[in-house]
Amino acid sequence: MLDDRKLAVLRAIVEDYVHTEEPVGSKALVDRHNLGVSPATVRNDMAALEEEGYIAQPHTSAGRIPTDKGYRLFVDRLTTIKPMSSAERRAISAFLEGAVDLDDVVHRTVRLLAQITRQVAVVQYPTLTRSTVRHVELVTLSSSRLLIVLITSTGRVEQRVVDVGTTVADEFLRDVRARLNAVVAGRPLTEAASAVADLPDMFDVSVRPQVTTIVSTFLETVAERTEGRIAVSGTANLIPFGADFHTSIRPVLEALEEQVVLLRLLGETTGPSGFTVRIGHENPVVELSTASVVTTGYGPGDEAVANLGVVGPTRMDYPGTMGAVRAVARYVSQILAGE
Template identity: 85%
Template sequence: MLDERKLAVLRAIVEDYVHTEEPVGSKALVDRHNLGVSSATVRNDMAALEEEGYIAQPHTSAGRIPTDKGYRLFVDRLTTIKPMTVAERRAISAFLEGAVDLDDVVHRTVRLLAQLTRQVAVVQYPTLSRSAVRHVELVTLSPTRLLLVLITSTGRVEQRVVDLGTNVGDDLLGDIRARLNAAVSGRQLSEVQSLVVDLPTSFEATDRSVVAMIISSFLETVVERTEGRIAVSGTANLIPFGQEFHTSLRPVLEALEEQVVLLRLIGEATGPSGFTVRIGHENPYVELSTASVVATGYGPGDEAVANLGVVGPTRMDYPGTMGAVRAVARYVSQILAGE
């Protein structure tokens, strides 16, 4: 474990390298930072940091740059995450509050996150399995067809056309709607099957086949799709960092086109208050071994229903990026909670 002085030197190297894009020398550290020690002491500390693998010399006679191990220790020992300014918070709130539905929320969020961080932003749509039923609506399309609309606690809307093959009166339809909502409103989608499977038996025998068809369509609607849905924005933000990826930017961009890759990258966030930060070779894909991922969960209340985050080079402003990701996640969570 590094002592506090060497940790301060490492922190200064990371901050300077992120800001200047240039390898950092001992003289620059002494000039820019109040380390309270001589250049000779800083050189000794840098030598020790290099020997332990926290920094590296990219070429002879150059200063030092952080390694993945150095960035990891820097992130793990962060004492504060850069907060958003009052103006930034107001801008985030105003931009997101203008959304009209869940799709609009997700697309506004991913664009905003890309603009704030100047990285590639990824936002996962809320998954059905983590949502609760807010309301079920049955809308008559014709005497024998209706539209079943499921609205979840996260604002997600699912629709399904039900062809009943027989006329259904308004009174019966209203009764089905009322009993179905009484049974499932506020309940997790993962538990609704057991709540409605016997519902047809509570109706008159002549109506049970119609009720059974509606319940069957409802259960098909709440079944989780195998594929997750995501939105991506800001891939062009990586172009200025192209030289920082060891081979070329193309493999990185190709990896980011794969939905399963993105879902795995952001899919292990620990919840609305926690972060997943993967640095360089910690990523599960070799194409992203020179990239970093910062992700967190979002959702109404304390439970995350989906994740969002950013992908960028390892030379990333981690405190600022984590602050932006956290702030956006909080605002989206508040919107989904109806606050």
């Protein structure tokens, strides 16, 4: 375990290297940081950090740069995450509040996060299995055709057309709508099937076939799709960081085009207040072994229904990036909660 002084030296090396893009020497550390020790002591600490694998010398007579292990310790020992300024928070709020539906929310979010962090932003659509029913609407399209509209707690809207085979009266439609909402509103979509199982029995036998058809179509509407949906923005932001990817940036860009890869990067939902930070070789995809990924969950209230995050070089401003990811996730969560 490193003592406080060596941790301070490591922190200074990470901060300087992220800022300057140049290997860091002992004299620069003494000049730029109030470490309270002599250059000789800093050199000894740097030698110890190098021996333990936290920093490395890219070439002879150069300064030192952090390794994946060094970045990991830096992140694990972060005492503060850089907060967004008041102006930045107002800009985030104004930009996201203009969204008109879930698709708009996701696409605004991914563009905003890419702009703020100047890295690649990735946003996962909320999955139906983690959503609850907010409301079900039945709309008459013709004498026998209806439109079922499902609105979830995450703002997702699903629609299905159903032909009940006979003319339905407005009073019947109001009755079905009211009873359907009474048993499913506020329930997780995973409980929808059990919630509506007895619904046809609540109606007169003469209209049960129509109710059964409506219920069956409703259940098709809430059925979970197996494929995940991902929105990505800002891949061009990585081009200026090309030198940070030890061999070539091409494998990184190609990996980011794969939906399966992105889903693996986002991983399991972490919760709105928690972070997952994968650095270099910690990533589950070999093509991204020179990148870092910062993700967090988002969703209404304390419930996380999906993840969002950024992908960038390991030479990343971790406190600033984590602050931006956290701020955007909070605003998106508030929008989904209807606040």
